[in-house]
Amino acid sequence: MERREFFKKSLGAGLLAGTSLALGKWEDVFASPGAPLPYDLVAVMGGEPEIMFEKAIQSLGGMQAFVKKGQKVVVKPNIGWDVVPELAGNTNPKLVAAIVKHCLGAGAKDVYVFDNTCDNWVKCYKNSGIERAVKSAGGKIVSGSSEKLFQKVAVPLGKKLKETAIHELMLETDVFINVPVLKHHSSSMITVSMKNLMGIIWDRGYWHKNNLHQCIADFATYSKPTLNIVDAYRVMMKNGPRGVSADDVRVMKTLVISRDIVAADAAAAKLFGLDPMKIPYLKYADEMKIGMANLEKLNINRIKL
Amino acid sequence: MTSLIKPARVIISLVILVTFTYIFIDIWSDISVQISRYLIDLQFIPSMLGTFVGHVFVLGGFILIILLTLLFGRVYCSFLCPLGVIQDILIFIKRKLTRKNKRNLHKLPSLSLLRYSVLGLVILSLFIGSMSLLIWLDPYSISGRMMSYIVKPIIEFLFNTGVQGLNNLDYYGILPVDRTFRTHPAFWAVIFWMLLLTLLTFRFARVYCNSLCPVGVILGMLSKLSLYKIKIDDTMCNLCSHCSRVCKAGCIDVKKKQVDFTRCVGCQNCIQACNKHAINYGNVFHKVMPSKEVSDNGRRALLGKSLGLLSIIPASMLNNNHIGTQVIVRDEDKPKRKGITPPGSLGRPHFTEHCTACGLCISHCPTHVLQPSWTEYSIVSMFQPMMDFSVKYCLYDCNICTQVCPTGAILPLTIAEKKRVQPGRSRFIEHLCVVVTKGTLCGACSEHCPTKACDMVPYKNNLTIPKVDNDICVGCGACEHACPTYPKSIIVDENVIHLKAFLPKKKVLKPLINKGKEVIEEFPF
Numbered sequence: 005m006e007r008r009e010f011f012k013k014s015l016g017a018g019l020l021a022g023t024s025l026a027l028g029k030w031e032d033v034f035a036s037p038g039a040p041l042p043y044d045l046v047a048v049m050g051g052e053p054e055i056m057f058e059k060a061i062q063s064l065g066g067m068q069a070f071v072k073k074g075q076k077v078v079v080k081p082n083i084g085w086d087v088v089p090e091l092a093g094n095t096n097p098k099l100v101a102a103i104v105k106h107c108l109g110a111g112a113k114d115v116y117v118f119d120n121t122c123d124n125w126v127k128c129y130k131n132s133g134i135e136r137a138v139k140s141a142g143g144k145i146v147s148g149s150s151e152k153l154f155q156k157v158a159v160p161l162g163k164k165l166k167e168t169a170i171h172e173l174m175l176e177t178d179v180f181i182n183v184p185v186l187k188h189h190s191s192s193m194i195t196v197s198m199k200n201l202m203g204i205i206w207d208r209g210y211w212h213k214n215n216l217h218q219c220i221a222d223f224a225t226y227s228k229p230t231l232n233i234v235d236a237y238r239v240m241m242k243n244g245p246r247g248v249s250a251d252d253v254r255v256m257k258t259l260v261i262s263r264d265i266v267a268a269d270a271a272a273a274k275l276f277g278l279d280p281m282k283i284p285y286l287k288y289a290d291e292m293k294i295g296m297a298n299l300e301k302l303n304i305n306r307i308k309l
Numbered sequence: 310m311t312s313l314i315k316p317a318r319v320i321i322s323l324v325i326l327v328t329f330t331y332i333f334i335d336i337w338s339d340i341s342v343q344i345s346r347y348l349i350d351l352q353f354i355p356s357m358l359g360t361f362v363g364h365v366f367v368l369g370g371f372i373l374i375i376l377l378t379l380l381f382g383r384v385y386c387s388f389l390c391p392l393g394v395i396q397d398i399l400i401f402i403k404r405k406l407t408r409k410n411k412r413n414l415h416k417l418p419s420l421s422l423l424r425y426s427v428l429g430l431v432i433l434s435l436f437i438g439s440m441s442l443l444i445w446l447d448p449y450s451i452s453g454r455m456m457s458y459i460v461k462p463i464i465e466f467l468f469n470t471g472v473q474g475l476n477n478l479d480y481y482g483i484l485p486v487d488r489t490f491r492t493h494p495a496f497w498a499v500i501f502w503m504l505l506l507t508l509l510t511f512r513f514a515r516v517y518c519n520s521l522c523p524v525g526v527i528l529g530m531l532s533k534l535s536l537y538k539i540k541i542d543d544t545m546c547n548l549c550s551h552c553s554r555v556c557k558a559g560c561i562d563v564k565k566k567q568v569d570f571t572r573c574v575g576c577q578n579c580i581q582a583c584n585k586h587a588i589n590y591g592n593v594f595h596k597v598m599p600s601k602e603v604s605d606n607g608r609r610a611l612l613g614k615s616l617g618l619l620s621i622i623p624a625s626m627l628n629n630n631h632i633g634t635q636v637i638v639r640d641e642d643k644p645k646r647k648g649i650t651p652p653g654s655l656g657r658p659h660f661t662e663h664c665t666a667c668g669l670c671i672s673h674c675p676t677h678v679l680q681p682s683w684t685e686y687s688i689v690s691m692f693q694p695m696m697d698f699s700v701k702y703c704l705y706d707c708n709i710c711t712q713v714c715p716t717g718a719i720l721p722l723t724i725a726e727k728k729r730v731q732p733g734r735s736r737f738i739e740h741l742c743v744v745v746t747k748g749t750l751c752g753a754c755s756e757h758c759p760t761k762a763c764d765m766v767p768y769k770n771n772l773t774i775p776k777v778d779n780d781i782c783v784g785c786g787a788c789e790h791a792c793p794t795y796p797k798s799i800i801v802d803e804n805v806i807h808l809k810a811f812l813p814k815k816k817v818l819k820p821l822i823n824k825g826k827e828v829i830e831e832f833p834f
Contacts, residue, residue: 047832086706114479122757122791124676124704126487131706135484144481190765190773191752208753209793215749243761248813274833284750299834306832 041065044302045262045271051309053237054102056259060233061106063305064261070230073111075178079103079143080229082185082200083119083134085246086127092238092253093246095185097133099235099259103181104143116173118148119203122246125149146173154206161292162222164215169206174227182229182265186236186272188244188252191216193283195245196272197232197265198224221288224265224295232268234260236275266295267302274299314590315577318387325351326394333456334464336486338673338709345669345713351389352449353524354665355715375531382532382539386518386525386574392448392506393518393574395455399510400557417513417559419569420520428526438662441689446521451502453667454692458499458681461672462488487677491700495681495692515557519572529571538593539573539580541566545587552579552588646803648685648695649784652703652730653711653719656806657686664718666692670710676701678786679710693718696732698786698801705759705785731810733784733801735763737777741798744774754788754799760813763788763799775799780811 046063048056061067071077081095089097100117107115117138121128125147129135138145147153154169174180184200191212192199198220202208204227211219236258243252258275262268266289270280280286280297290297328348335341350356350370357371374385386393431442444450469485509516518525541552546566553561556579560572580588647657651670654660671679671694680697682690694710696703711722722730735754743751754775755763762782765773775788777799788799 047834049830049832086704116481124487124701126484127675127704127707129484139482145484146476146481147485149487150485189752190755191750209791212751212753212793213743213747215747216752217750245756246759248759248761249815251815271834277833304834 041069041263042303043305044264044296045260045267045299046305046307047261047271048259048307048309050257052257053096053099053235053259055309056237056257056307057099057102057106057233057261059307059309060259060261063307067106067110070181071107071110071112071179074113075111076176077107077112077115077179077181078173078177079107079115079117079181079183080200080204081117081119081134081183081235082187082195082203083125083128083132084122084203086123086131087247088131089133090238090250090253091247092185092187092240094128094132094134095183095235096237097137099233099237100134100183101137101141103183103233104138104141107179107181108142112179114177115143116146116177117143118146118171118173120148120171120206120208121203148203151206157226159222159226161225162219163292164218165211165222168210168223170227171204171206174204180227180229182232184232184234185239186234186256186276187240187247188242188276190244192220192285194269194273194276194278196234196269197229198269198285198289201227201229217284218288220285221292221294224289225292229265230263232260232262232265234268234272236260236272239276241276264295264302266290266297267299270297270299271304312581315581318384318575318577321388322394322397325389326391326398329391329452330456330460333453333669333672334461335673336461336465336468338675342673342709342712346715349449349669349715352391352715353385353528354443354447354449355667358663358665358716358718374528378528378531379535381537382535382570382573382575383525383528384575385528386515387576390448390524391452392522393515395452396506396510396515396517397557397576399507400514403511417516417519417572419560419572420516421571423520424526424529427521428523431523438658439689440662440665440693441691443523444664444666444690444692445502446523447665447667448518448522448524450665450667451506453669454499454681455503457668457672458496459503487675491677491680493681494683498691514559515574516559518574519558519560525574526571532573532575533570535570536593537591538570539568539577540589540591541568542587542589545585546583547585547587549584551582551584555579555582646733646801647687648682649698649733649786649801649803650807651679651694651696651710651719652727652732652783652807653708653714653722654732654807655720656732656804658805660718661686661690661693663716664690664693664714665716666694667715668692668694669713669715670694670719673709673713675707675709676704678703696786698789702757702786702790703783705783728783729810729812731782731784731804731808733786733803734779734782734808735777735784735786735788735799735801737763737775738798738800739774741794741796742774743794743798744768744772746794748772751793753791753793757787757791759783759785759787760810762810762813781813783810 041064046060048060081100083094085093087093104115135145148171153172155172156167156169158167159165182197182200184197187195189195201223236256238253239256240247240252241254260268260271269286273280273283286297289295296302332341332345332348350368353371353374377384434442465486465488472483472485506517543566548563550563553563557576558572558574560569561579580590650657650660678696678701679694680700681692682695685695686693706724708722708724708727711719739745743749750772752765755765760781760783762778763775766776768774784801786801789797789801792799
């Protein structure tokens with residue numbers, strides 16, 4: 005029944021994937037059509053969040069390479085905690101605003117922003133500065149904290165995770181831009197793009213109970229962001245993911261963009277000072293061929309400002 | 310002049326009811342938080358409790374009310390009391406619904422024995438440190454609970470439905486709100502009490518105010534002595550009994566042409582109803598008024614009585630236990646919890662002895678971790694709020710409950726002070742933890758911990774496992790809420806008396822690569 009509902013919704017929303025779902029090519033749900041990109045990964049260092057993003061997206065051919073006129077976009081930052089931007093618990097609001105503007109500039113019909121937060125979502129949206137940033141940039145901030153907004157989907161390639169409930173916006177939009185913040189994390193060592201996907205699902209407890217790292221990797225077989233934009237402007241080096249004080253934060257002024265979620269996370273892990281293969285979910289994801297964790301095999305554009 | 314009093318009453322009482330409703334149903338907890346203290350100070354019981362608990366003396370509202378009563382009678386009951394106004398509205402509705410010739414309100418027996426016994430019992434219960442009777446009988450708290458348990462959820466539902474409608478029209482400028490409503494036995498108890506009061510009001514008008522309401526009885530005693538009173542002019546009255554038909558308190562004895570001032574709620578209906586203009590409202594020294602005179606003795610008696618009233622406040626309430634003076638008692642035997650009291654309440658004894666369960670903190674708690682208790686504390690403490698970690702947890706950077714509590718059950722705390730309060734402490738139960746039972750990483754508890762009192766430490770097979778440092782635990786319940794196991798493998802034990810937490814330890818980060826500069830200069834890939 006839920007599966008059928010899912011099909012109906014997907015078709016109803018006019019997803020390109022509607023037909024391919026029936027054929028089993030569900031991986032392409034979010035893969036945006038378009039020419040191959042000039043780089044597999046772009047890393048920028050030394051600027052303000054919005055400037056770094058501008059440089060990075062330009063080198064990939066601008067936002068219009070990812071967002072077509074009239075498309076609906078969902079931007080998913082990390083808004084998990086009731087903390088101010090200086091504490092680096094959430095994605096930098098300036099970066100989120102810049103992304104929203106670029107999407108609208110590329111002709112997006114609507115840009116939605118949400119997260120299923122950990123702390124009280126009203127406070128998180130407000131104190132992270134993201135609610136205000138999104139509204140002033142012309143985006144639409146949406147609640148992600150009510151079970152009725154979530155719909156069950158199957159994860160056919162999952163080893164541990166076979167189904168999970170995801171936010172309805174994920175099914176109704178054409179482009180998915182994942183905007184994690186790089187942080188230390190007490191459960192997953194670091195949280196970046198793949199871990200950030202836990203904010204689009206409802207029941208995180210199930211993941212925690214059933215081999216968290218495997219579930220994180222499993223879900224990445226289902227959810228394929230059009231772009232992963234890693235905010236490493238301020239990086240919480242310890243006491244993550246919530247952070248205790250500003251002493252946990254190091255200013256890195258760095259940004260990583262990649263379509264490959266595993267590559268983005270591997271680069272972020274290196275920035276953090278960790279070997280990507282030491283992080284279980286990245287290792288699983290690499291083994292499951294979700295993406296490329298070996299950065300040496302990638303065409304990387306490194307920009308210093 | 311006197312003909313203006315009734316319209317004035319209607320307007321003032323409605324303004325009071327609207328503002329009172331606003332501070333309870335404000336879905337954004339916005340301005341209402343700042344003004345609630347001042348408005349609630351016009352309520353007798355919370356103002357008195359707040360003042361004598363000693364921390365939230367605002368305007369001395371209860372003194373004002375006593376003075377007003379000594380001057381004008383029980384105007385509190387008709388002008389300021391939200392429950393009184395609600396009853397008046399019900400009576401108004403009932404009158405509109407009934408045919409004209411059947412609209413008579415009844416003359417009620419004075420129920421003296423009942424009301425003085427009730428007052429006596431309330432005072433007695435306060436002396437033994439129990440709020441039980443006041444919780445059920447204080448008109449402010451009764452109306453507060455109606456607002457926070459019933460009206461606010463309705464408003465939230467309507468608001469969210471409206472927002473949903475706007476979203477469907479592709480407008481996302483307004484976000485919905487988190488709904489307060491939880492199905493809970495306390496909710497049904499409030500519904501029951503509300504229905505009972507409605508029935509009583511429909512049948513006997515303001516009978517509640519003159520039988521069960523402790524404030525009504527106290528003010529009734531005072532209003533016997535008030536300076537301005539209703540007077541029936543013997544010469545003009547033709548015994549038509551129009552006045553007694555509209556009297557909400559049923560306190561006019563037409564045959565004797567007397568008013569029982571202990572029961573008169575000062576609604577002024579009788580003045581308007583009298584065709585002969587035989588009823589006046591005026592100074593007791595001003596002619597007529599054959600009955601009692603206020604003599605010097607009377608005034609002395611009054612002074613004595615007022616002082617007597619103050620003695621209602623039990624001695625325990627005068628203890629000002631400041632947070633800062635709490636001693637750190639690290640008892641090895643952890644108590645099972647009954648209910649974890651909110652920060653600022655000093656502990657279960659202080660809280661249960663001072664909270665009248667008006668529900669204002671429940672209304673404003675952004676995470677809704679504050680929920681009405683049922684029998685957790687004890688059956689006599691029903692409705693008094695407790696932290697329910699199955700709903701959510703207490704936010705580290707929030708002190709709103711300490712800002713709104715009018716009775717001093719939850720004392721005001723700054724955010725910095727609140728972060729040092731430990732209403733409970735978490736305990737890790739290793740053998741239930743996912744890391745042990747399934748051999749996989751979890752760490753949900755540590756993720757949510759705002760102080761990292763719950764941290765992950767190395768365990769076998771490259772795993773990490775939670776370890777709790779109770780020195781810095783703030784008992785917020787985030788770990789318990791987030792824990793995915795059933796039964797929970799990390800739980801919060803109650804500190805019956807709240808303790809003081811140490812601040813989280815600070816460890817400065819080692820500077821990165823080049824010259825301690827806080828910027829990395831090369832890509833590590």
